[in-house]
Amino acid sequence: MTAPTADLMDYDDVVAGFDPVMGLEVHVELGTRTKMFCGCPTAFGAEPNTQVCPVCIGLPGSLPVANAAAIESAIRIGLALNCSIRPSSQFARKNYFYPDQPKNYQISQYDEPIAYDGHLDVVLGDGTTWRVEIERAHMEEDTGKSLHIGGSGRIHGASHSLLDYNRAGVPLVEIVTRPIEGAGERAPEVARAYVTALRDLLRATGVSDVRMDQGSLRCDANVSLMRKDATEFGTRTETKNVNSLKSVEVAVRYEMRRQAAILAAGGEIVQETRHFHESDGTTSAGRRKETAEDYRYFPEPDLAPVRPDADWIESLRGTLPELPWVRRARIQSEWGVSDEVMRDLVNVGAVDLVIATVDAGASPEAARGWWVSFLAQQANTRGVELDGLAITPGQVAEIVALVDEGKLTTKLAQQVAVAVLDGEGEPAQIVADRGLEVVRDDSALQKAVDEALAANPDIAEKIRGGKVAAAGKIVGDVMKATRGQADPARVKELVIAACS
Numbered sequence: 391m392t393a394p395t396a397d398l399m400d401y402d403d404v405v406a407g408f409d410p411v412m413g414l415e416v417h418v419e420l421g422t423r424t425k426m427f428c429g430c431p432t433a434f435g436a437e438p439n440t441q442v443c444p445v446c447i448g449l450p451g452s453l454p455v456a457n458a459a460a461i462e463s464a465i466r467i468g469l470a471l472n473c474s475i476r477p478s479s480q481f482a483r484k485n486y487f488y489p490d491q492p493k494n495y496q497i498s499q500y501d502e503p504i505a506y507d508g509h510l511d512v513v514l515g516d517g518t519t520w521r522v523e524i525e526r527a528h529m530e531e532d533t534g535k536s537l538h539i540g541g542s543g544r545i546h547g548a549s550h551s552l553l554d555y556n557r558a559g560v561p562l563v564e565i566v567t568r569p570i571e572g573a574g575e576r577a578p579e580v581a582r583a584y585v586t587a588l589r590d591l592l593r594a595t596g597v598s599d600v601r602m603d604q605g606s607l608r609c610d611a612n613v614s615l616m617r618k619d620a621t622e623f624g625t626r627t628e629t630k631n632v633n634s635l636k637s638v639e640v641a642v643r644y645e646m647r648r649q650a651a652i653l654a655a656g657g658e659i660v661q662e663t664r665h666f667h668e669s670d671g672t673t674s675a676g677r678r679k680e681t682a683e684d685y686r687y688f689p690e691p692d693l694a695p696v697r698p699d700a701d702w703i704e705s706l707r708g709t710l711p712e713l714p715w716v717r718r719a720r721i722q723s724e725w726g727v728s729d730e731v732m733r734d735l736v737n738v739g740a741v742d743l744v745i746a747t748v749d750a751g752a753s754p755e756a757a758r759g760w761w762v763s764f765l766a767q768q769a770n771t772r773g774v775e776l777d778g779l780a781i782t783p784g785q786v787a788e789i790v791a792l793v794d795e796g797k798l799t800t801k802l803a804q805q806v807a808v809a810v811l812d813g814e815g816e817p818a819q820i821v822a823d824r825g826l827e828v829v830r831d832d833s834a835l836q837k838a839v840d841e842a843l844a845a846n847p848d849i850a851e852k853i854r855g856g857k858v859a860a861a862g863k864i865v866g867d868v869m870k871a872t873r874g875q876a877d878p879a880r881v882k883e884l885v886i887a888a889c890s
């Protein structure tokens with residue numbers, strides 16, 4: 391695949407000349423056991439086309455029945471986003487032909503979304519709060535998946551395509567923001583912070599596993615630019631299926647720079663969908679964007695309107711969990727940490743992981759230290775989000791316990807963590823397999839200490855003369871000789887004893 395070429399404007403020049411306007415559409419796959427309008431299971435990763443029935447592959451004469459658990463989740467999402475819940479909302483047919491859409495229409499909601507007019511307050515990196523207005527949250531069904539064989543993996547250039555309808559009919563809620571204006575240079579940050587907060591909220595609500603890497607949370611980012619003196623929005627593009635939090639930020643920034651370069655050169659922005667390329671952070675043109683008229687929406691005649699009564703809505707409101715930011719404030723005071731420390735935790739996406747690690751028995755300090763430094767570095771090198779690392783809070787707590795018990799030094803513990811990340815098994819087993827435990831045998835250590843002193847007679851002399859600080863070099867040599875398996879404090883004691 392050749393990388394799309396586009397001239398990009400320097401970001402500083404973009405924000406000096408233009409105001410970005412964003413609209414974010416997030417699709418969340420609900421974690422219901424069965425699909426939106428039939429009884430097929432929704433589990434991820436099954437053999438293709440094994441979770442289908444006449445309803446979800448659109449056979450003539452089949453009739454949909456709405457999933458009550460999905461409606462319940464949609465209402466809870468609406469309530470968590472401070473939306474009003476519509477007393478009567480109608481499903482609608484969104485008509486378009488696409489091979490992964492077996493009915494030739496998608497059952498969605500159009501002019502009567504179940505939830506509307508809400509907001510989500512998100513916290514930015516510097517601690518300020520940005521309110522994102524929510525226009526609507528509506529229910530719909532997912533499409534199947536096309537797999538293009540040969541070529542680049544896209545339909546163009548493929549030799550043939552395969553279709554998997556397991557996902558067709560899985561319940562979705564689409565959450566649409568109102569235009570986000572006035573964020574200026576912070577627009578990409580606001581976009582990322584919003585999707586992050588939304589993900590945390592949805593996870594806390596328990597409606598979805600919100601796995602961006604498995605597509606259960608997907609973000610489409612609409613971006614347009616206004617010249618500083620303009621009074622109307624510019625033409626927007628919609629970058630589809632941006633599948634990580636970092637990518638949301640990268641995609642918005644890229645579109646701002648690309649569009650600004652075109653506008654500055656006197657060109658026009660084409661209203662179109664764009665593909666995001668994870669590999670280099672660029673976008674490339676997709677299809678020209680349809681308008682609502684193209685979809686010929688009309689009310690779904692096979693489904694009755696959804697009419698949740700007020701008591702049901704209020705009882706669902708009662709099931710909402712402690713919201714993530716409320717919980718964060720509580721945890722912060724329990725741990726007694728500063729705003730800055732808490733913000734760092736939020737920024738690296740470590741709050742829930744640290745809480746879970748503390749719940750698994752680690753001290754808040756140790757849990758925090760592991761996730762924000764060593765494991766954050768590992769996530770960075772491995773190019774994954776922190777919660778995408780192949781280590782669980784329970785395993786981190788186990789490693790912390792091994793350090794606390796004096797069985798591992800910090801260095802050794804980091805080796806164990808890397809081995810867990812590489813899929814070598816459980817911490818205790820790795821320690822046993824590799825013989826990583828701290829050497830407790832003083833006679834073995836004494837031998838290494840004597841050798842190190844003999845090899846550095848001048849340093850040995852200094853220590854004997856009272857310069858205890860010089861012992862550091864000898865301790866380092868002993869740690870090397872024991873492959874990091876000695877307890878440095880004990881080694882230092884032995885060095886000083888040997889020189890007195």
Ligand SMILES: [Zn+2]
Binds near residue numbers: 428429441443445
């Ligand atoms: Zn089905």
